[in-house]
Amino acid sequence: MVASFFSAVTEFIAAHPHFAYAAVLLLALSESAPVIGAVVPGTAVILAISALVPTGAVTLWPLLGAAVVGAILGDGLSFWIGHRYNQKILESWPINRHPDLVTRSEAFFARHGDKSVFIARFVPGVRAFIPLIAGALRMRVSRFYVANILSALVWAPSHILPAVLVGSVFKQFGAAAEPLAILVVILILTIWAAIHAVRLSLRYGIPLALLATQRLHIWAASRDSRFSRIVLDLLDPARPDMRFLALLAVVLIGSAWLFFGILEDVVSGDPLVRADAAIYNALQDLRTGPGDALMIAITELGDTVVVAAVTAAVFLWLAWKRTWRTAAFWLLAVAGASAINTAIKVALHRTRPAELLYSGSSAFSFPSGHSTTNTVLYGFLAFLIALGLRPAWRLSAAFTATFVVLLIAFSRVYLGAHWFSDVTGGLAFGTAWIAVLGFTYLRKPAEPYSPVGLAIVSITALALTGSLNVYRHHSSDTTRYAFKPVVETMTSSNWWTNGWESLPSHRIDMFGEIEEPMTVQWAGSLSVIQQDLQNKGWRTPAPWTATNALGWLTAKAAPVELPVVPRLASGRLPTLTLVLANDKMPETSRFVLRLWASDLELSDTNSSEVWIGSVVDEHFARPISLITISETRSNVNESRDLLLGASQPERLVARSGSAENADWDGRILLLNDGSR
Template structure:
């Protein structure tokens, strides 16, 4: 997970110069008079600190730019207030008189200190400098408070982002099951809430500002003398462009936007199909994510995601579609019936064809059996095609801005939840869901295009049918009854559906004459990241009858089996680390080998008997057995030399010493039948999954347990 995140950060790093510029501009305009109310400068600065933690931005340069931008933004606002030329009115979108009055009261209450305090109060920040200038605060006094507040504001926001940048990947490593699920859920809900809140509180203002800026730019360009001459010389071309951007003609701006959107979505879909057919990276990532999600499974969460995934079942969609058509007919909204049927029918047809063409098998970790192929996901497709169109319809028909935003985010969350339920239940790979979303979006765009055409041209293919002549109250009652019946049908279906739980059959064991023969493929010789990048080489190959025998051998050597990672064990580990107390079976961060998360983890306290310093090892069960029917396990050993960033362990780079330490302990038990040491890989310098460096001579032990 951390390596994947680092990969994304490295992409951003290539554009670091523009990153500095963008952050500085946003920091400047957030401090600018009144406009700062709709500019997310603080968020940009925090993100800058986040990127600086990964080396994508230089923290010193970032700090200086943010500090100067904040000072200059306040200073220009102060000068603007001194000039007193800004027009205020009660209904103003930006320079609102009510905000001016609130800012004046804040300034009168705190005096010159309001310049410093206002920097850290959301709505006050872009107003106070203007107010200070308007009421003629001494310029030198203003500058003093401006500089002091800018120093602290820039430092605090960059530090906050830097802290999250340092700890984010570690949280991902340490969290599993309920921890990571609920942490991710909370973060997701917070982000959605913040986006929704921003759209509700500042969305219209931002849209107004963008439209105003666009109109100003348009006017400036059109009035330019050289532009006029160029347009005059190319009348035919610009006449064509003018028609393409005509808002009042469906074949103008609407078709232009729909065609561009369609081309973009088709390009994305083509890209994911090409990756699926020509590269193994996406396949590798798919399998690792599928295996990683299995450790998050919980009976309660599984039940919840079953209910969510049933929202995409064809039986439920059929009932919901019939109900929606009845309601549309009842309320004389018949022009939406054909588009929604196009969206659903087209997406189902494309999904069916895709499954037949690619014949991709379902993940082996699936909780229950599905009869169809895996690529693309039909549930993901229909979630966009049906629930996306329903969202479009409601947003278009409802006039309240607040209700529009709430409906949009509700539809978005529902679509994401259905797609994620397929991943959580293990019945689809990530690329299946992503391809399904794209197919659904493709047909949603087509359906919306048809709907807009019918609306703009005032065409109703059902005009021969009589309108339903009922009072509004009667229509509401009938609509509620239809909705209740539809929801009841979904509930009954979910309760009565017989889930064909998959009987997980063990993979057919591969019998080998010697354990070392298993690892002729170099990829099996190393641990790996989520993207399949090589990590530490294996240092142990152990032949044992079963898992119990392996655990008994480690326990005889004085090693403890590590606890499962959950909220309680993480709390115990954090408490022990803080108090420097022992926790001999503390959880160990998971790692990958052959796309699998480690099956077992062992640890042994250091002489200090402190959780901060400990020996630990991870082991995986392979699907190989020897000619004598014994299982083959592989593993690595390393030493936690301390705590870094207050969250996770720092791993000692000399992993060979730990290999020898573990071997000596195992050999002392007299339970080792035979032991051989091989040159397993070439000597190597590298870094492991948490970014700690290591070096090794590349040798490994093959042990046979008695």
């Protein structure tokens, strides 16, 4: 699914490279826009487009030119706004909603002077505010543009050329290059989204937590009990680590809420569980030899033997430093998380995507053991290291741990060892466990130890035992984690009789929501049914080109001439899509047939594939003349019956226990090419 989407995007860029150059120019410009530049991943998208240069989809020199021009215009526009409105612009919306970034940028400009315009181009966050502040503080225009142009001339090639090099390396992988590139992009976007989510949570959560702790402290001061005395001691406003405690409170509340929410979904089978299958199918489409080798190596860094070795090394170092309390908390953190994780697994008995991957208690999937133990291992390690660092460096420790843990967690989903909800639940539980231990640990002053020494010991242990584990087990793990498609087989007569009921009754979207009924099943070659339907007036929809896409922004295009918006079924794009004009309302309606691959094959025919699909009536509304909006109408029976007579034999069947309603009579149309 993802691979086909990426192919479509690549083909579109190759056919219309000017759109890519325009996008790079606008993204480079937006990097210097206050507020927007701090949240829009412009650099990431520019790098992704640059990696397409070796494929011939885009050309290097126009790409460099677009990036340089965009960077110069963006900084220049921001500088002009600051120069025009002076300090007043810093007090207006939406800039006044980000006082921390403004303060950081002002301090950055005060520290580096005119050079800050050049330096800030390479520093996320302040990059979006420095040109504005330079203008507001009346920096000389000539000096600004010298720094502006020089920074753009250095910034563009320093970002684009490495991406081109990476694209050249990926090209050497041949057919595996595209899914491998998509995998890397997904990883980057996942980590970027996680880091920004953490930043936003802390930005808005810590002030709320500080307010809540103040009120809790007032409440405890009015009581005289053992619990109130503990609260008074822990939440003393005079404590230097009060802000750190507020951070832990935010982390605990958020992660506990997430874990119990996921647990409820797993037990009750809510949409998140249905989304698991969609995410699983989407990632399995990306499986390649190089991708598997990379993900297996990452997952091996999180294996039990590596976790045990790093835990032992850190414990021995803490014992050698005679920090006995810290050593005890360290053991409790890792061992406790592992024990509780196993207990939950055994209690829930949830099966893995690949049921035969492990045995014993490890055969169960929720929550992910790799995600839980590695979250606690590296999270609590980052907590201990951060306590000994200056506040400015604490986030670096947290983000480093987050990066390592997310890589390991992602590898588990990619390899099919866990469902997405297993991994997310493990991350949430591990994070909550760290917060609980952090609160308890901070009840007493931290023991003195070197955070640098602790980091060196843990990194050394990870490097030695991790590389040894990869060396010893990579070959066997390649066999263990090899992609094994789960395909159900049956005879054509069994499918025709009642085997069709094993396929989904409704489409499930990427978020696990139940959508329209799957009202048709086809056994045979897609080319046969496509030809039969085209003889009855159905046609291939218009492709997604720049010209055709603009049809959605006008009131003149006929519905049957508009490109079809892709719809996912359990993480898969439709293999065949056809459209038919609605003769009753040709100007406002069309019928759309989508057929998806199923996991069912017939064992006694030449054309063994079974396809599952839906037919929907799309109605188009044009509330204003510049936009077209589509909605699916509920006449399921009429839409399905348009396929009657398309192929012989055919059969209308009803699912066992299906309830009729005004929209759908519960029946499904079975079609095959006559080879059964």
